[in-house]
Amino acid sequence: MNIDNNLKSIFEAITNNNLDKALKLCDQFINKQNEHIIFNFKGAIFLKRKDFHLAKDFFLKSINSKADFIDPYKNLYVIYDINKEFNQLLEITKKIYSFEKSNAIYNFQLGYAFENCGYLTESLKYYEFALNLGFKEKLIIFNNIGNIYLKLNKIKDSIKYFKLGYKTDSQNKIILNNLIRAYLQNRDLENAKNYLDKAKDIDPNYEEYNYNKAEYFFLIFEFEKATEILKKQISEKKDIKNNLLLCRIYFNQGKKEEGNQLIEKFYKENPDNIQIKNFIGIRYLCEGKFEKGWTFYEFRKQNLDDQFPFIKKWNGENLDNKRILVYSEQGIGDAIQFSKLLLRLKMLCKEIHFLINEKLNGIFKEDQSGIKILTAINPEIVKYDYKITLGSLNKYFYKDMNHIRDSLIKTDENKVEKFKKKLINFDQLNIGAAWSGAFTGMNAEFRAIPFSKFKDLLTLNANFYCLQKDIWDRDTQLFDKSNIHNFGNLLLNDLTSFIQNLDLVITSDTSILHFSASIGKETWALLPLDYDWRWGKILDYFKYDNLRIYRQKKFNNWNEIVSNVKEDLQKRINEK
Numbered sequence: 285m286n287i288d289n290n291l292k293s294i295f296e297a298i299t300n301n302n303l304d305k306a307l308k309l310c311d312q313f314i315n316k317q318n319e320h321i322i323f324n325f326k327g328a329i330f331l332k333r334k335d336f337h338l339a340k341d342f343f344l345k346s347i348n349s350k351a352d353f354i355d356p357y358k359n360l361y362v363i364y365d366i367n368k369e370f371n372q373l374l375e376i377t378k379k380i381y382s383f384e385k386s387n388a389i390y391n392f393q394l395g396y397a398f399e400n401c402g403y404l405t406e407s408l409k410y411y412e413f414a415l416n417l418g419f420k421e422k423l424i425i426f427n428n429i430g431n432i433y434l435k436l437n438k439i440k441d442s443i444k445y446f447k448l449g450y451k452t453d454s455q456n457k458i459i460l461n462n463l464i465r466a467y468l469q470n471r472d473l474e475n476a477k478n479y480l481d482k483a484k485d486i487d488p489n490y491e492e493y494n495y496n497k498a499e500y501f502f503l504i505f506e507f508e509k510a511t512e513i514l515k516k517q518i519s520e521k522k523d524i525k526n527n528l529l530l531c532r533i534y535f536n537q538g539k540k541e542e543g544n545q546l547i548e549k550f551y552k553e554n555p556d557n558i559q560i561k562n563f564i565g566i567r568y569l570c571e572g573k574f575e576k577g578w579t580f581y582e583f584r585k586q587n588l589d590d591q592f593p594f595i596k597k598w599n600g601e602n603l604d605n606k607r608i609l610v611y612s613e614q615g616i617g618d619a620i621q622f623s624k625l626l627l628r629l630k631m632l633c634k635e636i637h638f639l640i641n642e643k644l645n646g647i648f649k650e651d652q653s654g655i656k657i658l659t660a661i662n663p664e665i666v667k668y669d670y671k672i673t674l675g676s677l678n679k680y681f682y683k684d685m686n687h688i689r690d691s692l693i694k695t696d697e698n699k700v701e702k703f704k705k706k707l708i709n710f711d712q713l714n715i716g717a718a719w720s721g722a723f724t725g726m727n728a729e730f731r732a733i734p735f736s737k738f739k740d741l742l743t744l745n746a747n748f749y750c751l752q753k754d755i756w757d758r759d760t761q762l763f764d765k766s767n768i769h770n771f772g773n774l775l776l777n778d779l780t781s782f783i784q785n786l787d788l789v790i791t792s793d794t795s796i797l798h799f800s801a802s803i804g805k806e807t808w809a810l811l812p813l814d815y816d817w818r819w820g821k822i823l824d825y826f827k828y829d830n831l832r833i834y835r836q837k838k839f840n841n842w843n844e845i846v847s848n849v850k851e852d853l854q855k856r857i858n859e860k
Contacts, residue, residue, distance in 0.1 A: 290309070290313040290318075291313070291318065291321060291325075293309055294306050294309045294310055294313065294322075294325050295325070297309060298325060298328055298329060298332070301332070303329050303332060303333065306325065306329050307326065307329055310322050310325050310326050310329075319346075319349050320346045320347075320349035320350035320353050320356075321346075321353075321355075323342045323343070323345040323346035323349060323356070324342070324343065324346040324353070324355050324356045324359065326342040327339045327340070327341075327342035327343040327345075327346065327356060327359055328359060330342065331359060331362065331363065336363050336366070336367060339359070339363060340360065340363055342356075343356035343357075343359050343360045343363075344356070344360075352383075354380065354383050357376055357379050357380045357383075358380060360372075360376045361373065361376050361377060361380060361393065364376060368400075370397065370400040370401050371401060371593060373397045373400065373401075374397040374398065374400075374401050377390075377393050377394050377396075377397040378394065378397075380393065380394075381393070381394045386417060387417070388413075388414045388417035388418050388419040388420075389414070389419065391410045391411075391413040391414035391417060391419070392410070392411065392414035392419050392421075392424075392425065394410040395407045395408070395409070395410035395411035395413075395414060395425075395428070396428070398410060399428065399432060402589050402590075402591065404432050404435060404436055407428075407432060408429060408432055411425050411428060411429050411432075412429075422448075422449075422452055423449050423452045423453055423456060423459060426445045426446065426448045426449035426452065426459070427445075427446070427449050427458065427459050427462060429445040430442045430443075430444075430445035430446040430449065430459075430462055430463075430466065431462065433445065434465070434466060434469065437724060439466055439469055439470040439724060440470070442466045442469075443463065443466045443467065443470065446459060446462050446463035446466055447463060449462075449463075450463055454482075455486060457483065457486050457487050457490050457492070457493070458492070460479060460482060460483050460486065461483055461490065461492040461493055461496055462492075463479055464476055464479045464480055464483060464493075464496045465492075465496055467479065468496060468499050468500060468503065469724055470723075470724065471503065471723045471724065471728070471729075473500065473503060473504060476496070476500055477500065480493070480496060480497055480500060483496070491517065491522045491523060494513050494516075494517055495513075495514075495517065495522075495523070495525065495526060495529070497513055498510040498513040498514050498517075498526070498529060499529060501513070502529065502532075502533060503729060505729075505840070507533050507537065510529070510533060511530060511533060514526045514527075514529055514530040514533075515530070518530065524550070524554060524557055524559055524560060525559070527546070527547075527550045527560070528550075528559060528560070528563055530546065531543050531546050531547050531550075531563065532727070534546060535567075535814045536727060536730050536812075536813070536814045536839070537813070537814075537839045538813045538814060538838075538839050540814075543567075544567065547560070547563060547564050547567060548564070551564050558583045558585075558588065561580045561583035562580065562581070562583040562584045562585070564580055565577050565578075565579070565580025565581040565582075565583060565584075566580075566581070566817055568580060569581060569817040569820070569821075569822065570817040570820050570821075571820075571821070572820065572821030572822075572824075574682065574821075574822075577817075578678060578679035578682075579679075581675065581676075581678070581679070582676060582679075584614075584675070586613035586614055586673065586675070587613060587673050587675065587676060589613075591611060591613075591671075592609065592611075592661075592663065592668075592671055594663065595609060595663065595668045595670065595671040596669070596670055596671070597670065597671055597672060598670035598671065598672040600680065601670070603629075603632045603633035603634070603669075603670070604632075604633070604634070605633075605634045606633050606634055606635075606669040606670060607633070607634060607635040607636075607637065607666075607667070607668055607669055608629070608633050608635075608636055608637070608668065608669060608670045608671065608672065609637050609639060609661065609668045609670070609671040609672075610626060610629070610636055610637070610638050610639070610671070610672055610673070610674055610677065611638075611639040611640075611671065611673060611674065612638070612639065612640045612641065612644070612673075612674045613673045613674060613675060614674070614675055615725075615795065616643075616644065616776070616795035616798070617794075617795045617797070617798040617818070618674065618675060618818075619640060619641075619644055619674065620647070620693060620795065620798040620799060620802050621798050621802070621818060621826060622674050622675060622677065622678065623638070623648060623674070623691075623692040623693070624685060624688060624690075624691060624692065624826070625674065625677040625678065625681050625682075625685070626638060626655055626674075626677075626692060627652075627655075627688050627690055627692065628677075628681040628684050628685070628688060629677060629680075629681065630652075630653075630654050630655055633654075634654065635654050635655075635656065636654060636655045636656065637656045637658055637661065637666070637668070638655060638656065638657050638658065638674075639658050639659070639660075639661055640657060640658070640659060641659070642659045643776060644776060645657075645659050645777065646694070646775075646776070646777025647693060647694060647776055647777050647779075647780070648692045648693065648694055649692050649693070649694045650694075652692065655692070682822070682825045682826070683825055685825045685826050685827075686825060686826075686827050691802055691803065693780055693799070693802045693803055694777075694780065695780045695781055695784055695803060696778075696781045697781075699778060699781035699782075700781045700784045700785060702781075703778070703781055703782040703784075703785055704785045706771075706782075707747070707749075707785055707786075708747045708769065709747055712745060712746050712747050712857075712860065713746040713747065713787045713788060713856065713857055713860050714746070714747045714749065714785065714786045714787050714788075715746050715747065715748050715749065715786060715787060715788045715789070715790060715853075716748075716749050716751045716782075716783055716786045716788070716789040716790070716791070716796070716800065717738070717741075717748050717749065717750055717751060717752075717768065717789070717790050717791065718750070718751045718752040718789075718790075718791040718792060718794050718796040718797075719732065719733040719734075719735055719738040719752070719759075719791070719792050719810075720732030720733060720735075720752065720754070720756055720759070720792060720794070721752065721754070721792065721793070721794035721795065722754055723754060723756050727812075727814075730812045730813075730814065730840065731792055731793045731794075731811075731812050731816075732756065732792060733792050733810060733842050733845075733846070734758065734759065734842070735755075735756075735758075735759035735762050735763055735766075736759075736762055737842045737843060737846050738842075738846060739762060739766055740846055740847075740850060741790065741846065741849060741850055741853060742766055742767055742768055744850065744853055744854060744857055745857055746853070746857055747769070748767070748768045748769065749768065749769045749770075749771050749782075749786070750763075750768050750769065750770045750771060750772050751771060751772060751774070751779070751782075751783070751789070751791070751796045752772050752794060752796060753772045753773070754772075755772070779796075779799050780799055780802075780803050783799060783800050783803065783805050784803065784805070786805065787806065787860075788805075788806045788807070788808065788856065789805055789806070789807045789808070790807075790808045790810070790849065790853075791807065791808070791809060791810065792809075792810050792811070793809065793810075793811055793812070793815065793816055793819065797809050801828035801829075801830075801831045802828070804828075804829045804830055805830065806830040806832075807828070807830060807831050807832070808832045808833075808834065808849060808852075809831060809832070809833045809834065810834050810842075810845050810846075810849065811833060811834065811835045811836065812835075812836050812840075813835070813836040813837070813838065813839050813840075815835060819833065834848060834849055
């Protein structure tokens, strides 16, 4: 029996699951010339036995024996994927890719590895390469790209790829329901309803279909129908997200007792579930139970997506002469409100590098001693002792915030003078206005005020300036006919300079509220019944000067709030 036949007999034994025989043959036929192949065979045997530790050892031995033998790399890919060891998966995939960069499968695998490590932009690049190189399983790539764009909040791009997947296979219930999910997130309820009807014909019992249907009813305020679906799903012990949506329905309606009972029940039944921990943490923060709240707040997804794994996380260690990276992981409002925490952190350390999203560039002061504002980092050039997310600083310093009067938010005096010339009339009040934020935000429907109700304020004798960028479709016609002056196209780094010229800002729960309040401008906040925790008890510690809050007393009843604001505004106009 020659060498080739020896290896062939081992391969056949493995293929036929004669694993004991295969191991004996490996030990019988191993030599210096073929040891890289034999080690790989042994790894494959233990992989079949699900002994991943031994399998990994033999694959690594095979690589050490012959570094340009690709098979053990491919097998390690399988193990790292099964074990969800995504950092190792990425490294091994890069090596596989280096063997043949024009291979469609290797490009797909690299895109997949980047995606699972959180490098979404890089992931998209290699998925696109795989498509261009003729990757056969197009449906998988379309679905993966669609999901990535959803994570990036680029919903129109997400819809584009889910639709490509749907055209590839219109009977695939996964891609169809992902398309529905994207339409729901885009608040395109007409298309969502249309595709829900198609999904029902394919599989009316599919969990994702029923969850999407419940969310559709939630978004059109038909809570009873949504609740009925979710309770049925929960009774069948389906995905935990059904529980969380049901809790949101209760809390948004102001049914706090039902909501709290439900979330506590879910937590007792699922004490290790990260989504429930995060949700219950937000409820604790809403109620002012901060010590518990901060503990559970750490389970928010943005914090658990461990960026920069090569930098040690700060857990309260001594920071004398240390450099720490703080990165903003949430929305614009959080970046503005919690940037103040850096001023307290700076008392403990040598230097802070504050990493922000590019769209926030220019809104923070750049001349603060020891605090450097960045939109990108190069850890090979600049070394960091520790890292922490901006939101996680709360648990260390929230009680100290009222002792810090300074702010990191920048106002450009030259721009203030430039924008001053754009105001209409200084004999009347000049009022900034925002009644709705981005329509894709969490609970956006409940935080936004229909312009049909808000416009009643515009009848008063004052000059009104629109500060929000997005105008919802339902508001467009009335908005275009109104007497409000549109400055919604201002860049973020111009916003505070424009607001400085105003007498007052009236806004729903949007980033405009944080911009205005953070620079001490008189600001009136119009909040829903179940308002965000950032406008609850935490304001005892993060006081905003000149902030007045109007809260709903009944679910979705903006009439009373607008009426009260109008009355108070008339008094303010009379004072002018």
